[in-house]
Amino acid sequence: MEENQRPEAPFEGDEVETLLGFLDYQRATLEWKCSGLDQAALAATTAASSLTLGGLLKHMAYVEDEWISRWLPGSERVEPWASVDWEHDRDWELDSAAFDTPDELFALWHAAVSRSRHGVGQALADGGLTTRAKRVWPDGAAVSLRWILVHLIEEYARHNGHADFLREMIDGQTGE
Numbered sequence: 001m002e003e004n005q006r007p008e009a010p011f012e013g014d015e016v017e018t019l020l021g022f023l024d025y026q027r028a029t030l031e032w033k034c035s036g037l038d039q040a041a042l043a044a045t046t047a048a049s050s051l052t053l054g055g056l057l058k059h060m061a062y063v064e065d066e067w068i069s070r071w072l073p074g075s076e077r078v079e080p081w082a083s084v085d086w087e088h089d090r091d092w093e094l095d096s097a098a099f100d101t102p103d104e105l106f107a108l109w110h111a112a113v114s115r116s117r118h119g120v121g122q123a124l125a126d127g128g129l130t131t132r133a134k135r136v137w138p139d140g141a142a143v144s145l146r147w148i149l150v151h152l153i154e155e156y157a158r159h160n161g162h163a164d165f166l167r168e169m170i171d172g173q174t175g176e
Helices: 015-034 053-071 092-099 102-130 145-171
Strands: none
Touching: 015 053, 015 102, 015 145, 053 092, 053 102, 053 145, 102 145
């Protein structure tokens, strides 16, 4: 993916179109920052951080699945997340990505995004942005689809900043 291939959010869209537009823009930014690299580059670290571009791809696949495939419908985790011992390694998705090929990482992330798009579409059809997640906080509070979408945008935007830095360190590629 090239920088100019990223979809822009609509300038005059309604709330749903705007939220989904910005989410797709952030997704495309991560894909752009991670594209065209081999396994070694996707596993490269910098400074004192163990964060990698491959780890970011796998982490965002987890975030997509956790919120849209698990929290929103109240379902159990899907694989590969279901069999992870999260108590033993709270950063499993970040740590294990170094052992995955670029094809495996992109396939995992693309599948999670596809499941998310389907889940969001279903929730929008069922009740719109005010649809509440079936899984709740310990105090019984349930977040709305609106909250989940904004959280996904925030999560991508934060990690895309990391991706900018990592990609520049790997091969000098810069850009918005």
